[in-house]
Amino acid sequence: MILDLGADAREYGRQALRAFESAGGDRLVEQAETDPASREALVGPVLAELGAWELDPRSDPDGLEAAAALCRSAGHWALPYPLAERLAAPDDLDVDxxxxxxxxxxxxxxxxxxxxxxxxxxxxxxxxxxxxxxxxxxxxxxxxxxxxxDNGATDRALALVLPCWTLLGMLDRAIALTVTHVSLRKQFGQTLSAFQGVQFQLTDAEVERSGLDILAKHALWSAATGQPGAVEDALALRLAALEAADVVFRVCHQLHGAVGFCDETTLSWLSRHSRPLRRLPFGSSATRDHLTRRAGRAGLAGLYA
Structure with a gap:
């Protein structure tokens, strides 16, 4: 097991980041919130140009890695589009x-x-x-x-894993924004980043984010290789993602202060639009309950053991 994306997938993710920035970056979600019906017009052409709908995440391991990298880049910009859900579309149903x-x-x-x-x-x-x-x-x-x-046995893991990659991209951005904020903001004659309390909080957030990064790659491998416990791994990933998001956004909002809840701040948009990913289809308690019921006394394999 190699717990890293391939070079091509990583480069694809970087190109997607640049493409989303050129298309409007943070303004995309602001415009889409004003008019939800404009989402397809705002985002669809960019995804088509990136070849998103040509990816085959179900039968091509490289395509699955590229799909994960694309979802992560979409999360970075809080892209107002259900990209992960579209990439998870089943082959045998006439749906998008x-x-x-x-x-x-x-x-x-x-x-x-x-x-x-x-x-x-x-x-x-x-x-x-x-x-x-x-x-x-x-x-x-x-x-x-x-x-x-009742033929959705192979659909479940992919449909759970890819949205977690989107949430991971949001956490990447939240920490990056907060590091920049505390490096520029001064208090008592020095930048906030110089205070040990701030450093400790950021370290806690980064530990959660980096741990989620590894778990996301493991769950992706589990889904790609059709492991018997792929659904359990996907649920464990979702639980880890929700717990990491709670820590990261709490720390980032605390270090931004009141301004972090104002729409003039990118963190506010990012945090607000992470909510559907964190609450749907089920939140932390329900995810833990589903995972406990499915794993039973046997527990989890691999990194989750």
């Missing part, structure tokens, strides 16, 4: 994307997009989305589902 559905009122950040969607639950039951109702901020819509089949 796939979401994980859970609970009596399934929801996903799909509002404003005129696309065909499928959903899969953790038991492998697949459905098609027949209707959407805009339900809240972050482009969240409640979904009406129509059952299709």
């Amino acid at each position: 994307g796939l979401v994980v559905a859970a609970g009596p009122r399934p929801a996903a950040a799909l509002a404003g997009l005129d696309l065909r969607w499928a959903a899969v639950d953790l038991d492998g039951r697949r459905s098609t989305v027949t209707a959407q109702r805009h339900a809240g901020p972050g482009f969240v819509a409640e979904l009406d589902l129509a059952a299709v089949d």
